[in-house]
Amino acid sequence: MSALPIAAVERDTGIPKDTLRVWERRYAFPQPVRDDKGERLYPAEQVEKLRLLRRLLDQGHRPGSIVAAPTEALAALLEPAGERGREPADPGIAALIDLVRLHRSAExxxxxxxxxxxxxxxxxxxxxxxxxxxxxxxxxxxGEIGVAEEHLFTEHVQNLLRSSISSLGTGSRSPRILMTTLPGEEHILGLLMVEAMLAPEGVQCISLGAQTPLADIAQAARDGQFDIVAVSFSAAFPARQAFRGIEQLRDALPASIALWAGGAALHGKRKRIDKVQQIAQLDDLLDALTDWRKAN
Structure with missing residues (x-):
C-alpha cells in the first residue's frame, strides 16, 4: 500500500480527518509527508498503527494514553482480547476468504x-x-487482505443481495421503514442485510443510501409518514460517534416514529439509549418486527 491522502485514511480507519489533525498537533502522531500541493500523505506503516488505535479506542482506551505509544505496545494491548482470542474461521468461511484474497471473482x-x-x-x-x-x-x-479485496467482497455481496431483494417486489405490509447511515458512515452493506432479512416478511423498506444528514433523515421520515427509521454502523465507525448520532437522531424524530440501530460498531456495547431499539444480532430483527406488529 502506497501513501494515502487524508480522506482515504479516514475511510480506511474510521478516524475522522479532524481527529487526525488534532493528534498530529497534540501527540506528534501521525506524521504525514506532504505532496507537491502541500496535501497530507500517510505512509502505510502509519495507517497500520492508526488501525490499531481505532480498535483500542473502541475498547475504551483514551487517546492520550495510546496515540504516542509504539506500535508494538499497541499490539500487546490488543493481544488479550484480540490475537489470543481469535477463533479459527469455519472451513466454509475460510474457503470464501481465500477466493477473495486470490481475486477469483467468478468463482x-x-x-x-x-x-x-x-x-x-x-x-x-x-x-x-x-x-x-x-x-x-x-x-x-x-493485514491478511487489503482494501481492494475487501471492496471485491462487498461488491459481490451487495449485488447479490440487491438482485434477490428486487425479485421479491415491493412489500405491502407494515411497517414502512426508512433506512440510511449517518454522516461519516459510507458502508451500506449493513443496510442491505437488514432489508434482506425484512423484505421476505413483506416489510416496505426505503433506503436513502449512505451518509444522510440528521435533519434530512428526520424530515424524510416525517414527510414520508414512516413507522421506523433504521440506521446501521459498520465496524469502521467509531462507537462513541455512533451513540452520539443515535441520540441526536432520536431527539430529532417524532415520538411516533421508532428508531432501530445496529451494526458491528455497536456490537457488544453495554450502553443503551432510551426509546431506541438496539439490534444486537440480525436474527433479532425478526423479533423486533414481531413486537412492533403486535404493538401496532
Missing amino acids: LRATLQQHLVKLGLQRFVSELVAPLSRAIGEAWLH
Whole structure:
C-alpha cells in the first residue's frame, strides 16, 4: 500500500480527518509527508498503527494514553482480547476468504449464489454473510487482505443481495421503514442485510443510501409518514460517534416514529439509549418486527 491522502485514511480507519489533525498537533502522531500541493500523505506503516488505535479506542482506551505509544505496545494491548482470542474461521468461511484474497471473482460469485439458493435469503444473510463479513473484517485488520479485496467482497455481496431483494417486489405490509447511515458512515452493506432479512416478511423498506444528514433523515421520515427509521454502523465507525448520532437522531424524530440501530460498531456495547431499539444480532430483527406488529 502506497501513501494515502487524508480522506482515504479516514475511510480506511474510521478516524475522522479532524481527529487526525488534532493528534498530529497534540501527540506528534501521525506524521504525514506532504505532496507537491502541500496535501497530507500517510505512509502505510502509519495507517497500520492508526488501525490499531481505532480498535483500542473502541475498547475504551483514551487517546492520550495510546496515540504516542509504539506500535508494538499497541499490539500487546490488543493481544488479550484480540490475537489470543481469535477463533479459527469455519472451513466454509475460510474457503470464501481465500477466493477473495486470490481475486477469483467468478468463482466467488458462483459460490455465493449456490449458498443463497441452498439457504434462502434470510438464512443466507444471517448464517453466511454476517459471519463472513466479520471474518473479512478481521482479515483486513490483521493485514491478511487489503482494501481492494475487501471492496471485491462487498461488491459481490451487495449485488447479490440487491438482485434477490428486487425479485421479491415491493412489500405491502407494515411497517414502512426508512433506512440510511449517518454522516461519516459510507458502508451500506449493513443496510442491505437488514432489508434482506425484512423484505421476505413483506416489510416496505426505503433506503436513502449512505451518509444522510440528521435533519434530512428526520424530515424524510416525517414527510414520508414512516413507522421506523433504521440506521446501521459498520465496524469502521467509531462507537462513541455512533451513540452520539443515535441520540441526536432520536431527539430529532417524532415520538411516533421508532428508531432501530445496529451494526458491528455497536456490537457488544453495554450502553443503551432510551426509546431506541438496539439490534444486537440480525436474527433479532425478526423479533423486533414481531413486537412492533403486535404493538401496532
